[in-house]
Amino acid sequence: MFLCELPETTFVVNCGWEPNDLVYTDNPKGDDPNEDGDNMEGLNAIDWGLVDFILISNYENMGLLPWISEYTSFQGDIFVTEPTKSYGKCLVEERILLSSLWSGHENAMPQIPSTSKVGGLSQSHTEIMKPPYTLHDVTQCFEKISDVRYNQVIKPLMTVSIHAQSSGYCIGSANWVVDYKGEKIAFISASSFAEQLHPQELDKSVVKNSSIVVVSDLDTRTDTSDTSKSFYWLGKIASNIVNTVKQKANTIVVSRPLGLVNDLLQMTAEMIRHRALVSPQYLFISPIASKTMQLGNIMGEWLNRSKQDALYIPEYPFIERELRLDNSLRYLKSVADLSITPLSPEPCVAFMSMRGKR
Template identity: 40%
Template sequence: MPSISVISFSPYERYHLLLCELDDTMFIVDCGWPINSNNETLQPDENGKTRTEASNKFDPRDVLSTINWARVDFILISNYEQMTLLPYITEYTEFSGPVYATEPAKAYGRCLLEAGLVFASRSSIDLVENGNQYDNSLAAEPQASTSRNSLLWQSQFDERRVCSQTALYSQQDIIATMEKVTDVRHNEIVNPVPFVQACTRSSGYCIGGANWTVEYKGHRTAFVSTSSFAACLHPQEWDGRVLSDAQVIVFCDASDPSSSEHGGDVGDSNIPQNIQVSQRINQLCSTAMATLKQRGRVLLVGEPYGVTLDVLQLVAESIISHNLPMPQFIIVSPVGERTLQYGNIMGEWLCESKQALLYLPEYPFADKDLRQKGHLHFARSLSDLATMKIPQGTWFVIVSPQDVSAVDHFIRQWKQDATRSSNADIATSSGAARYSVLMHGDEVAWAQSLVRHISVGSELTYVPVSCRLTFRNIEQSLLSATSAQQVLVPSHIYARLSQVGTADGSAIRSGGGGFEFKLFEYSYLQATTVDLDTDRHLPLSIQKEMTNQMKLSGKQHAVVSGTLSLSAGKIRFGYADTEKDNEKASLDDKPKIVPEVGTKSAEVAGATLLTAGERGSGPSKQSLAWWTPERLASELNEIGVNATAVSGMPNGAVRIVMPSGSATIRMDGGWLVDCTSTNTQWTVIDSLRQVLKLA
């Protein structure tokens, strides 16, 4: 019986690196690592200037060195957030297999990696120089501009180099890695290695976000990465088919609303995710509109993709609907222009409402129209912004949370403008006195440290827009997992889900759905192994045959009586005609079903006739005569089946005992197998097939 082993190599809840093993096949699901970990956290001092505090440090190279990369067959990437360690793996380890990701995940992932290198490569001296070029007032506060950018790869950088000596990889490594990534589409099936198939389903979280299903010898394992049920955002909606046919489900992460100071309200957990996300985006938009109506300036701290696109779209539409002057939208990011273009050109990866705009024809987002009218500007850095001629007054600025220097600059400059403004200007709201800072990131630890840094002397509206599944969403999604037998979740999710399970947490029944499955937990560097058991399912060919017959009979359920046979290495099922109840079913006859009204499930009843070959070919029934009960029991015990020979019957018999029940093999003429349950029946058939094959 095959099994799957899962080991988590990432100590973080949101980022994943799962090493999975299916018999002799080994593969990786996601290569995520937070780009702002393994370094200091931002803390403001009593003067409002930034100081740093060391946090828990994990060197990803130490973690990756424990994996035998020569044995890893392939890598599956779910979304662009889970690609952080991929260049290091492909360029600096022994891994040589294929990597699979959707086209948007590949495009946005490259932007994320390149932006991380750019932010990391700005040394303290460069930051001061850039700030001085834009505003000489920064020279008076060099310490505030030098304690920047706590990133995974941060160290001292030479301004002529792309990355430092301690960086995990370079720009050339990123380019080489992207050439090794194979693009896949949603619902596309790939064969990374023989006997293994992988398929993607939309996760609903971001453009190109995918959940993977890995099929091995008829067993399907679903890997549910960062996902969302929210249908009010621009990505393609959640595809629940990833769970419907999977026997094993592995949830990679989930958000905890109570961990956010703004998301821990008791009532929030009862609000549908779609409504909750929409309310929080509207809250951000309302705050921005209140400032823009007074001709103020808005700073949105967020990456130039994801939820930021929805906020930008909603603000632009609200300004037009209120007939207000259009502000100058400025995006300060080394990759901002590319990421917004991807949103417009990858229309097939968007939600249905955005896709419909492509046929008008229109663009899904407002950025193209804003650019054509001269209201959208892109700056790679503060120094680049200093050379641009942009009208002052009403600005809507978007800055990455990693670019702490740019955040500091705008807040400091706008605060000084507000101080210099006269009371008359403030009263008439001429535009120089008012500004607002918005932030929506849901990386709680990093976001809260940044919030504390910005909040010193500033008004900040922090509305975490958490699009990820919560443990309640996971519980809800499992209602559609009709084939699930085992479910694996991270430890912090297991602690919540097991409360609605059995007393020992070993099984769970969700929402009165009438199905049961085993619930397992996995944790950092701990191996969790589960068996891929399909005893409760009939072979597909028999299942289809029975379903067609029941449809013809006009019945949804029936009790099926007949014989199972092992012939030519395949399990075959024959059942008797109602007019020949006293005769044994021939394997060459067309199967028939005897329906019984009022039954609730399909059951296989009666004895099982086992032959060693098909009629007219191969060994005949008489070839089984040389088997004795003792020999058969010995062969079964060698393959791990608890079998004993039984005397007192003609030609003897063999008794089998297993956890799912017991069975008796009567060896008079053909072998007749009497089983106490359907699960036992399939196990015995498989065991006998293995014994005959070995013999």
């Protein structure tokens, strides 16, 4: 999260949240998630009534938005792209739904001990998972969000104009440009140069003529000179899945039901067809998967050039629909649904949400 204060405006860029942001602290303040931890103390110290607007780069940076919108004095505007709004709402809802599922199995879970290494961490798994807002708060919050298109210029204030440019990271992901009295400030969040994957390609002009460039979410482990690396590793994973299917064994892939998993599913299905193998039973186990995996098929303008061209054939940009219609792909809300769902006798490839894998 960036809190930016200029002479005539104050704004925030991104507001992501992970459970340990609230509970991993050397100075525990109590059981209330709104009071627990140094990070929340910092958030409470902000005068949210002075914040004019919030910019969100991608769906991974929206975790605290409902709390800011519904539990602080913030009355400003919130700007995101349409896909970021749709996917982001699903992700924050999933966090709440899965925390409820965990609470129902609390006695079966190991408790996390409190040690000097993690300070006052003594909360249960459920408390760590539980967001500081409700599903009703999420609905109220997202009704206040303004959708924007790439390169659409918005003037939240007389002296400020903003626009979003594609970051290439995921569908609808954006790098933001804020123009304050002719001075251009570029906010570079998670971005990708890879052109073989499904999101719209990175708009490299975002830093052109910028007075200030603010960068976050850098992955220093990645060799950015090799833009095909992500595609290569996805291919390796898909190849391993196919080899497992060939041996009549099952595969579990721990992943959120959105983003690169679309490319992974496509690669896997195409490899299986190329090798003339019988299609496995694909499962997505998550309370939001049925929605997030189908959203991509109606987000054509936010995809890369090759995916957009396929729309004129006409052809659906992702293989999800084809697999779903021939019953090769099924959606389950939780692992418990496996006991009541009739499945194919063929090997299974299960994609399970990271927060729901237990």
